[in-house]
Amino acid sequence: MIKISTPPDFSFSECLWFLDRGFDEIMHEVTADSVRKLFEFSGQKVLIEVSQDDQELNVEVLAGELKDEKLVISKVKEWFDLDREIQPFYELLAKDNDLHVLAKNYTGLRLMAIPDLFEVMCWSIIGQQINLTFAYKIKRALVEQFGESLTYKDKLYYLFPKPEVLCEVNEDLLREMKFSRQKIDYTINLAKSFAEGKLSLELIKQKETHSEMLKFLTSFRGIGEWTAQYTLMKCLKSPEAVPYGDAGINQALFGLKNIPKKGGRAEQEALYARFKGWEGYLTLYLWRWLSGN
DNA sequence: TCCCAGGGGCATC
DNA sequence: GATGCCCATGGG
Numbered sequence: 001m002i003k004i005s006t007p008p009d010f011s012f013s014e015c016l017w018f019l020d021r022g023f024d025e026i027m028h029e030v031t032a033d034s035v036r037k038l039f040e041f042s043g044q045k046v047l048i049e050v051s052q053d054d055q056e057l058n059v060e061v062l063a064g065e066l067k068d069e070k071l072v073i074s075k076v077k078e079w080f081d082l083d084r085e086i087q088p089f090y091e092l093l094a095k096d097n098d099l100h101v102l103a104k105n106y107t108g109l110r111l112m113a114i115p116d117l118f119e120v121m122c123w124s125i126i127g128q129q130i131n132l133t134f135a136y137k138i139k140r141a142l143v144e145q146f147g148e149s150l151t152y153k154d155k156l157y158y159l160f161p162k163p164e165v166l167c168e169v170n171e172d173l174l175r176e177m178k179f180s181r182q183k184i185d186y187t188i189n190l191a192k193s194f195a196e197g198k199l200s201l202e203l204i205k206q207k208e209t210h211s212e213m214l215k216f217l218t219s220f221r222g223i224g225e226w227t228a229q230y231t232l233m234k235c236l237k238s239p240e241a242v243p244y245g246d247a248g249i250n251q252a253l254f255g256l257k258n259i260p261k262k263g264g265r266a267e268q269e270a271l272y273a274r275f276k277g278w279e280g281y282l283t284l285y286l287w288r289w290l291s292g293n
Numbered sequence: 294t295c296c297c298a299g300g301g302g303c304a305t306c
Numbered sequence: 307g308a309t310g311c312c313c314a315t316g317g318g
Contacts (some may be wrong), residue, residue, distance in 0.1 A: 128300040134316055135299085180314045182301075224301045248299050287299075 004060040009086050011108025012052040017029045017135075017206050018112055018284075019289055023132060026110055026140040026158060027119070036062065037079075037155035041071045045150045048072060050080075065116055081110040081237060084099045089278040093285075096274075098256050100170055111284050113237055117201045118194050119160035124227040125186045128180075132258040134178075141177040163194035186222025193220055201235075210240050233280045242272055242279045252286035 006012075021031040027035040034051040045062035050057055059076055064074060077083055093103040114120040126142075127135040146161035146169065167188055174184045186221045193199040201219060207213045210232070217228035226243045233241035243249065249268070250261040259267045 022298095124299085127298090129298065129313080130300095130315065131298045132316055133298095134314095137316095178315065182313055186301085222301065226300055230299075243299070246299050247297080290299095 002061075002072060003053075004057045004082065005248060006052075006055055006057055007082055007085060009090070009108050010080075010082070010110065011106075012057070012287075014106055014109040015080055015112060018109060018288065024136045024140060026136075026143050027160065029155075029157070030040055035123075036157065038159055039072075039075060040159055041066065041068070041075075045148065045159065046072070047150055047152050048076075050076060063150055075115065078115055079111060079113050081090065084110070086281065089275075089281050092275055092278060099285075102289055106285055106288050109284065109288055111233075111237060111280055116232045117204075117231070117235050118163050118191075121227065122160070122166075122187055122230050123140075124230050125183055125190065125222050127278070128222075130226070133158075135137075138178055142174075142179075145173065145177070149269055163191040165191075167191035167195050182222070189221045190223075202237065204232075210238060213238070234284065237280065239277045240279050240280075242268075244268065244282055246283075248287050248290050249283060250288045253283055256286070256289065 012230060013131050018034060019025070019028060019035055022046070029231055034049050036049045038045060038048060040046070042082075044065050046066050047062045048061045049062050051060075052058065057076065057080070059072055061072070089234055090103040094100050107135075114123065122142075123135075125140050130138075141159045143160060143177075145159040146165050148162075149156045149158045152158075160231050169188070171184050171188070174187070175181075179187070190199070204216065207216055213232055213236075214225065214228045217223050217231060218225060223231075226245045229241045229243040232238040233243065244265060251266070253259040253264065253268055254261050255269070257267075257271065259271070272279050272282065
């Protein structure tokens with residue numbers, strides 16, 4: 001059993017709630033008090049189960065061969081955003097009469113990462129302009145068909161498909177999975193970009209500013225501002241990333257601050273400017289509010 | 294039936 | 307640069 005101490009303002013149950021949210025997620029399995037997820041460490045599939053015990057997270061390796069515990073520890077820290085001290089964010093929320101309830105109601109919710117760059121970008125493309133229930137169905141079909149898996153106690157746990165696999169898939173198969181022609185085009189093109197080494201985490205990290213990262217990402221087909229920002233927020237956890245145009249943000253800011261859903265961009269930017277460095281967290285908490293309890 | 298979803302590309306002016 | 311249209315399906 002690997003133990004990882006948790007920071008102040010950490011709520012495992014809030015994080016689990018976010019991982020679940022009632023959607024049919026295939027990339028991890030959430031129970032009342034734990035989450036299971038398959039990772040790949042130096043080419044080896046490793047199924048882990050994360051649970052909580054007092055002020056620590058317990059990480060158990062259920063299946064697979066783990067050569068170095070440090071790899072799991074750093075991955076779980078990245079996943080749950082454990083190295084961030086979020087008290088300053090709550091202090092900013094406290095100053096806002098409309099938003100202070102967010103800190104109060106969802107204390108300890110962390111920005112749960114999607115650590116795999118290719119996965120988060122494919123997921124963004126799948127999720128474009130369709131309802132989330134439907135998007136999760138499409139993702140499940142894609143992963144079940146093309147993702148590597150590991151069986152544990154008669155259950156299958158999946159890795160997200162590799163770019164090298166998706167760039168050669170039969171388009172008719174994707175059509176049967178209810179991908180639109182646009183989504184097929186974007187997805188395969190993205191997979192090729194990854195496979196050819198034109199797009200990678202390293203190339204993004206080489207950029208010096210947030211806007212340069214955005215410019216780089218949006219140069220790929222199917223990747224607009226929303227997707228680029230979402231990617232930087234969920235994978236690189238860039239503090240300043242805001243997926244402007246997001247239907248959820250628009251709805252939450254209309255509900256909480258009466259900012260018009262259409263044409264309210266300037267007002268949204270002014271609000272986010274007051275949360276400099278915590279834009280990703282504000283977005284997360286707005287989505288949390290939108291999902292209710 | 295209708296509107297709209299965790300958008301993006303493209304044509305047009 | 308702003309605007310309108312298309313994509314595709316399903317939830318509410």
